[in-house]
Amino acid sequence: MSHNKFQQFNVDKQGAVLNNATTNVNSQIAGQIKANANLKGNAANLIINEVTGSNRSELQGKLEVAGKGANVLIANPNGITCNGCSFVNTPCDYLKPRGNLFWITRLYLRLR
Template sequence: MPQVNIQTPNEQGLSHNKYSKFDVDTKGAILNNSRTNVQTQQGGWVQGNPYLARGEAKVILNEVNSSDPSVLKGYVEVAGKKADVIIANPSGIHCDGCGVINSDRTTLTTGKPQIQHGNLENFVVQKGKVSVSGKGLDNSRVDYTEIIAQETQINAGVWSKKEMKVVTGKNTVKRTGKPEDLQIIHTNQATTQETKPQVAIDVGQLGECMPIKFI
């Protein structure tokens, strides 16, 4: 099972991890946020992460720089201390049986993360689609789930423990430590020469699903 020893968090608890590819197969993947050996639900015991001598992460940012969308077909599990999990790929994210374990807040976005003074401040969305199909998105153990993209296509069940928010369009979306404060602070208007998506949100084939809050 793939295991990532996440990067050393900064003073704000942000661990910034960069990838040229971020896919998860049906076996799942581990984000190691433990200083000591710890047992996981998916991968058994894992060794402590040597990069965490100063402390564990509060937010694990997974930033993908690729021309291809990320394909998530299994669960991403945080080993050790709970942390917010963010997967950011401007080329898109496709979820078919994906989910996150041991996290209170998860974000799937096609926005470019903006970090200021060590804090993750905004996502700048210029393109990209987050799609959910097949076995859906199971975040039933995650309190808050956020999908932030130019387009979303939800053709399967989606679950989050307390709340799920979807933000679509070319926007700059502000993120704070409080999920309820998620908001659009700037709309990145398309020019007349750009091709706009016909449908920003497509929920035509929704399966069994929890209520979604569209922003």
């Protein structure tokens, strides 16, 4: 598991990459990227991005997991806007605004 804390977490229309690579890989969004040394050779199965600041997250483009695919949880108690967002190399994506958990699979949104 990789648990990351951010003051703010947004994805613009150009997209963003979560580096889960244990070797150099080719990303759809960023091209060739180097292995993530912080993983110490072990890719995460779950990536948690927790927002600790006071602004909602704006997801407007692709969010890609580079390297080994991983489930992604974005937790922001201030809310999450998904306007044109999509996910690459993620078996399941979770958006957690406030107290509800939204589960996105194949771009269907269900309250769970």
